[in-house]
Amino acid sequence: MTRVVLVTGGGTGIGRAVAARFVAEGARVVITGRRADRLEAAVGELAALGATGEGADEVRDAAGGQAGGRVMSVVCDAADPAQVAALAARVGALDVLVNAAGGLPEPRPAVTGTDRDGTGGAEGERLAGVRYQWESAMAQNVLTAVLTTAAFEHRLRPGASVISIGSIAAERRGGSYGAAKAALAAWNAFQSAALGPRGITCNVVAPGYIEATEFFRDGLTDERRALLIEETHDKRPGTPDDLARTVFFLASAGARHITGQTLHVNGGAHTTR
Template sequence: MTRTVLVTGGTSGIGRAVAALFAADRARVILTGRHQDTVARAAGELGVDGAVCDAADPEQVAALAGRIDTVDVLVNAAGGLPSTPAGGDAGLHGVLAQWQDSLAQNLLTAVLTTTAVRPRLSGESSVISIGSIGAERRGGSYGAAKAALAAWNAALSHELAPSGVTCNVISAGYVAGTGFFRGGMTDERHRALVEETHDKRPGTVDDIAQTAFFLASPGARHITGQTLHVNGGAFTTR
């Protein structure tokens, strides 16, 4: 049976790779983004459905959910670094704006979208949210928001797992080849991040997409409430 897969933030980077992988598996994929031009381009190139939706806007999220009957896989990939710098002349107001931006992009997008489509989830659905190694170290407001995402996911799993829905976070390490750093990735920083890994390579968007695909597979039905660290050993757990 064809699965319906909803990917927020699906126009570029990890979200686009996730959408492409599920589309290759012949799922019905709906990708979202905030801008009509990027949504139309990505959806057209991948051969999937596109929907303009700011996942941090309750009205837009509710409207999106109202157009979808069933969600078999939800991938909360919307997020990113805050657009507002902290401090400076803005003082505490600048700090507040940055933290609100980080929380809106990296926590509330997932909370709002998941809440809106919750009635469309079935007993075999999967909710997958994209976290970050920044939740463990040097993450600032972005990392704190991703840490909150993992905490929320654990509570969500407690609520939904009895009905068969799995809920997990993929905590991505450094992933090269995306626009995440907005031009701020230097050769020196790249080398330092790669050196932190055990396998001495940066992550790829496909590393994360393949992990999401597994978490939505029959072989992962007993994995829920977890944060899976996909970082080449740059941060280890036991």
């Protein structure tokens, strides 16, 4: 039976590479994200990989959005409960859920004089910025996975896989982003215990430095890039395909007894025992 796969944050970077790996397998893949133009472009790119054939109409009818062969897109903010609920109702049953939506905290919108409450002064404004940063990190990197998984919990077929994208930042120097990714791993262990009796596995794949993504928003210096590569044992940056291959394995028959785990894919930059 053809598998149905949902990849949140599937328009770029790691999410797009994961989608491509499942499309190549012949799965029916739904990608989501907040930017319609990026999703539409990704559908075209993935369709060009040869993802055509029977089943495209069935996927389009089930979920709407842009379609191209076996892959299609739905605009959805995975941190918005209403949008996630609508997505689940349209997509239906899943074999694989990949929670790849996430990213660095978004900057706080500029505060005008009319927006100030006048009680906290400059220190109050500073702390409001701290709060905004942490809430943004949690919303993007934890709530996106929690809400999407909760929405599809009863739509996951027996033997399904839930795979979430974590980060090496959960282990060191992570700030609000790292704390959010650490919370994601703790939630994953809980979710694994809850879904395990149905034969559903839940795991986190935690990358180190991965090139060819939008993660650093063009803010990575040559010196910082060199340092991140030097920290690895194999002296190379990771690629989105490195992550995609690991995700694909965790959704395979060979990984049915692997659940509740965080798998580090970082070239040895962070090691475990």
